[in-house]
Amino acid sequence: MNLLFDGIVIVGLFAIFGVSHSVLASNGVKRRILEQFGNKIAFYRLFYNLFSTVVFFAIYYFSPKPDVYIYDLDYPFDIIIVILQIFALIGFFWAGSFIDVREFLGIKQIQRYFNGTYNPDELDEHLTFIVEGPFKYSRHPIYFFSILFLGLRPQMDFFYFVFFLSMVAYFIIGSKFEEKKLIERFGVRYINYKKTVPAIVPYKIFNTKYET
DSSP states (O other), rough: HHHHHHHHHHHHHHHHHHHHHHHSSSHHHHHHHHHHHGGGGGGHHHHHHHHHHHHHHHHHHHHHSSSOOEEEOOTTTHHHHHHHHHHHHHHHHHHHSSHHHHHHHHHHHHHHHTTOOOOOTTTOOOOOOOOOOGTTTOOOOOHHHHHHHHHHOOOOHHHHHHHHHHHHHOOOHHHHHHHHHHHHHHHHHHHHHHHHHHHSOOOTTOOOOOOO
């Protein structure tokens, strides 16, 4: 009974993170901020990232962590899993190399603000339509490699198992909200891309890819 309660608390806490993260990232909230503060919304992306990071680690820290293990792999299976995890991490950085990290963090927005070149119609981010590298096979390759990296564990306790499932749910649900903004920005072009390329798992990798 205590384990079930702990699981519910863990899921609830990470649900709070997921909902707050998605709501604060919505265009509706951003437009209200734009109405109130004008082009100072250029600072919002950095604030959003910092706030989300603090909330995430606070929830991670305060979540109950019962001393219960799901599994603990023996040698050599533990080494094999770690090697696969390293490949997943490499894939994560490979996918990340195709995005503008400074734009993602919110640094470029502030630079454009002080340079007088910030376009408030972009809200807090200059969206780009990326169809190179892993984005030809998965619309969200960073999520895909993140799931692999988080899930490939030589040792899995109860807390981490529930945390992992919560993060997978967050990636799936969050991608839906993210794509609404991309369709709003890129229209038919992104809709056609969506019809061709899988959302997260690149299961069509050997028979098709998106061509620009």
